[in-house]
Amino acid sequence: MLKSFSKRRKYPIIFQKAQGDPEKFKKLEEAFEFLEKFLTGNAWVAGDKITIADYAIIASVSTAEVVGFHVNTYPNVAKYLAKARKELAGYEDINYAGCLEFKKLMDK
Secondary structure: OHHHHHHHHHHHHHHOOOOOOHHHHHHHHHHHHHHHHHOOOOOEOOEOOOOHHHHHHHHHHHHHHHOOOOHHHOHHHHHHHHHHHHHOOOHHHHHHHHHHHHHHHHHO
């Protein structure tokens, strides 16, 4: 069910080149603002050590960046992303490679 829901939400934007919804973009900005505040004083999402939460969050952050969202507008998030690139096992091969494939779909 979740998979089909996700397809219905993303299909028009990816495959039909529909314009994104400004209200949903605003919600994305709000989520990044929340993450920016949440990362104040924390190296990782759940504290000072990498947890499974970081793998989940960084997938969304890096995907947003690859498709053009200005992550650098949020200094703590940008620092977090840079740290993740260096320290999360498999980031380049697993996560970032997938982000680039997703971008290819968006660019078609």
